[in-house]
Amino acid sequence: MNRGIFPKLGxxxxxxxxxxxxxxxxxxxxxxxxxIMSGLAILPRHPSLVKYYFILHDPTWVHGxxxxxxxxxxxxxxxxxxxxxxxxxxxRYRFVGDKHLFFWLLTNLMAPTAVxxxxxxxxxxxxxxxxxxxxxxxxxxxxxxxxxxxxxEGFISGVPREIDETAAIDGYSFPRFFVRIFIPLIAxxxxxxAFFCFMFSWVEQLxxxxxxxxxxxxxxxxxxxxxxxxxxDWSLLAAAGVMTxxxxxxxIWFVRNHIAKGFALGRV
Numbered sequence: 491m492n493r494g495i496f497p498k499l500g501x502x503x504x505x506x507x508x509x510x511x512x513x514x515x516x517x518x519x520x521x522x523x524x525x526i527m528s529g530l531a532i533l534p535r536h537p538s539l540v541k542y543y544f545i546l547h548d549p550t551w552v553h554g555x556x557x558x559x560x561x562x563x564x565x566x567x568x569x570x571x572x573x574x575x576x577x578x579x580x581x582r583y584r585f586v587g588d589k590h591l592f593f594w595l596l597t598n599l600m601a602p603t604a605v606x607x608x609x610x611x612x613x614x615x616x617x618x619x620x621x622x623x624x625x626x627x628x629x630x631x632x633x634x635x636x637x638x639x640x641x642x643e644g645f646i647s648g649v650p651r652e653i654d655e656t657a658a659i660d661g662y663s664f665p666r667f668f669v670r671i672f673i674p675l676i677a678x679x680x681x682x683x684a685f686f687c688f689m690f691s692w693v694e695q696l697x698x699x700x701x702x703x704x705x706x707x708x709x710x711x712x713x714x715x716x717x718x719x720x721x722x723d724w725s726l727l728a729a730a731g732v733m734t735x736x737x738x739x740x741x742i743w744f745v746r747n748h749i750a751k752g753f754a755l756g757r758v
Contacts (some may be wrong), residue, residue, distance in 0.1 A: 512735070518728035526724050541729035551730070554712035557623055558698070559737060561706070562691040564627040565634060569687045570680060572631070573638030574673070580639065581646040582654070592643075595636040606632060607700045614701055625701040626708070630694060634687040641686065645679030681745040688741050692734075709734065 518526055520537040545551040580592055610629045611620070619625045649672070657667040673680065698708040713730045 515728050515731050518724060519732050521725055523723060523725050541726045542733075544726065545729055545733060550707075551709075551712055554707055554709040555733070557702075557706050558692070558709040561623040561627040561630070561698070561708075562688055562737075564623060565630045565691045566684055566687045568627065569631055569634040569638045570684055572635055573642050573683065574680075575668075576635075577639045577642035577646050578668070578672075580643050582651065592639075595639055598632055598636045603633070603694060603696045607696055610697065611700055620701060621703045621705045623706050626698050626706065627691075629697045629701060630691045633694075634690055637690070638683045638687055641683045642676065642679050645676045649675050681747075685741060685745055689738060692738060 517531075517534060519541055520534040520539070521531070522536070522538070525531065525535055580588060606629070610625070614620045614622075614625045614629075619628070653671070653675070654667070657671055662671070695708075695710045699711045699714075702708060702711065709730070713727060713734075
């Protein structure tokens with residue numbers, strides 16, 4: 491009997507510790523700054539949605555949210571689209587320097603984003619991409635494309651080569667075979683890859699703020715401006731934090747089946 495209780499008790503405690511920061515963020519977003527600074531309160535004394543209303547009706551906040559969502563979607567589409575044929579090539583073909591090239595791709599993930607901030611700034615400012623959603627989307631590809639290639643290569647290697655040969659015998663051209671037959675076979679891997687690319691681009695802040703100024707100011711940069719002469723607006727910052735979790739939660743909800751199968755079948 492004790493063996494059945496303790497694992498369940500440990501799971502409950504783990505879930506409580508995991509959900510406590512999220513609950514506390516929601517709790518703060520429903521309280522006023524005076525209430526937050528007055529002391530510890532498990533439940534809001536006078537809950538209010540006024541901060542959410544302010545964010546949804548303020549043009550600066552709405553614009554920042556749409557800008558962030560735009561470059562994240564663009565980056566995810568580009569990363570997955572570019573990584574699919576590259577991962578197929580690494581999995582199916584052998585060429586001179588293939589392992590060295592694959593390792594070189596992964597080395598891009600070994601350096602912090604701060605290393606590339608200044609080179610990207612100089613490059614995009616020179617070519618006129620500075621302060622655009624494309625600047626951030628393309629910069630994030632430096633990290634997401636290698637990650638996507640690495641993940642997809644594991645899934646593609648799990649598909650038998652006989653399927654490629656059978657499709658060729660049946661008269662399928664390679665583009666038709668790749669789109670209509672092969673991609674559905676690795677749909678779980680594509681879902682997992684898109685999830686990781688989306689989440690990295692959504693939470694990354696350094697490049698997003700360095701490569702933008704006013705026109706493409708991301709949501710995270712707007713959050714950093716909640717400090718005023720009267721002090722930090724903790725309630726507004728908490729409400730903005732809750733809103734940043736919504737896109738990630740929606741992505742997880744829509745690709746949850748692919749993620750579950752992908753973690754079981756792939757290399758992640």
